Amino acid sequence: MEREADVIIVGAGLSGLYAARELKAAGYEPLILEANDRTGGRILTESPLPGIPLEIGAQWIGDTHTRMFRLAAELGVQTYPQFEAGETKYELCGTGVLDQTEFYQRFGDDVASVNRVLATLDTLAATVSAEAPWLAPEAAQWDAITAGAWYDAQGLTPIARTLLEICTVGILAVPTVEVSFLHLLFTIQTCGVGAALFSEAEGGAQTTRFVGGTAQLTDRLAAQLSDQLILDAPVQTIEHSGDSVTVHCRGGRTFRAKRAIVAIAPTLASRILYDPALPGVRDQVTQRMPHGSAMKAFFIYEEPFWREDGFNGQFISDVGPAHMSNDTCIEGREEGVILAFLEGAQARTFHRWDEIKRREALIAQMVRVFGPKAAHPIAYVDGEWTERPWTRGCYNANMGPFVWTTYGHALSAPIGPLHWASTDTATQWSAYMEGAVESAERAVGEVLQSLA
The missing domain is CATH 3.50.50.60 (FAD/NAD(P)-binding domain)
Structure with missing residues (x-):
């Protein structure tokens, strides 16, 4: 012994x-x-350049994460807000790359229909106990179908359905056809409401980061x-x-x-x-x-050029390789950092690619979305979780x-x-x-x- x-x-x-x-x-x-x-x-911070910690794993906490704020304070770890100012880029269903203003002008009704679905999800999730979701009044019915099948039955346009899928896969890290609808409602219930779960703004799940990683x-x-x-x-x-x-x-x-x-x-x-x-x-x-499947790809530039152009570093795309991105600059540093997310099917596909080929494909996407200034990052780092022997997957089960x-x-x-x-x-x-x-x-x- x-x-x-x-x-x-x-x-x-x-x-x-x-x-x-x-x-x-x-x-x-x-x-x-x-x-x-x-x-x-599933927390892993790497620093390819001195003073630039990159989160290969868990990165954010939200405004209602009281335990995490308390723990950070007890450990003496400071926090800072996630950068959000500016417009998001959209590239969905053959539209080409659109600025947020033009996207909302052209597809405002589609966005409104997504919001109506989210409101319905909130209403249904309110009937699900996070401690015992199997006791929900409609548990048997909801557990018999996938979240994807329920989405398909909502009469959404291709733009709206694609937008909803990308946002949901960003949370679950698997296609919605692999998850029961009851599990989706459970996820929403454990995280408050759908608006908080899907949002990166105030009240959302990704509002705050940690100084030093x-x-x-x-x-x-x-x-x-x-x-x-x-x-x-x-x-x-x-x-x-x-x-x-x-x-x-x-x-x-x-x-x-x-x-x-x-x-x-x-x-x-x-x-x-x-x-x-x-x-x-x-x-x-x-x-x-x-486990779900997720990969993060970080692009480090000499400066956050997208901010000067009025953008927040975020895109939502069904073209890929990445479906979403985020401005993940380090507070107090001059360098610009954009994080591209590959989740679900995208992670399963592209993590098998040679790193050079994957990097080239992602840089091509960055140029397509953010312009020629995105062509030459001073550093690139990506990380994937299914190959790690003591993890075998990402943040969600x-x-x-x-x-x-x-x-x-x-x-x-x-x-x-x-x-x-x-x-x-x-x-x-x-x-x-x-x-x-x-x-x-x-x-x-x-x-x-x-x-x-």
Whole structure:
């Protein structure tokens, strides 16, 4: 036996680190086992140029993410607002590249129809409990169809339907035909309302960034827990009984505790061997929660030239390779940075391309949208998540038809001394950092109650 603790935590992402800190503050000894050689999980900050941190993973918090604002303040990590001033570019259904003013002039009715659909989604989501979506009055009906099928039935024009698809895939990171309509409503409910979920303006989910990069949060948490943190320790087997767990890691390393919090995504948690085996319903739900696919591509320029032209660095395009972009300049720096998003089918396709070919295709898109000044970035960085062995996907885990109503009740329920955390199990802001902290709070509360 290499080491004993009160609670073993599997995974040193935001959920696991936060849970460990709270347990330590409550007087218990946590032990964090992380498969990777770094902490952070789906938070990853890289700096190709000094002073320019780029978020390969989680990047923003929103105005209502109270847990994250509180955590940042406690850790001494400052925040700054996401740049939004200026017009967005649109390129949909063969329109060519249009400035926002012209797009709204030509397709204002289409945008209005999208807003009506979002309002309907808000109304329907209000009937769905984030804690038990399978109990919604229309749960069986909504879980039997995909979000894409429901969208198709709304009588939208091609422009409106395409715009709605791109915005939704930006949240789910999979095509809407792969997600149950009930899951979409659950996602909206956990994040407040559709307007907050889809918006990048005030009240939205992407209004605020962290000075120095998001990894400042997990790095500082890890520094507080250095004596309780073991890296390069992939968990292979968890033996569990009523009052103890024995965790076996690769290389024959063994650890023991009274409780365990498995703070990794459900699909990764299912790859651990449990002895005795978990109930079939828990195994089945984790088999049906695949990660989404997402890639970020960053273009660094000598200056943010698009701002001088009255644009905010954002585009929405169905031509690709990227469907959306964002001004992601670093506060206090002169360089201009644009982030292009490839999500769902786009990420699945283009991450297989050679990097040089992918870069050339994306630069061609940047020139098409923002003009010849975009042709020569001083640096380019991209990052994708499905190839990373201890992540295997991006920020979201989605349920297809019939999963919530058949298996959903088993997602976060404790099993003996085993407890579950990760943003994928959250009931507030699931798939966001706020959700990671919320799920950790729930799991810690369960553990403290059981130990008491």
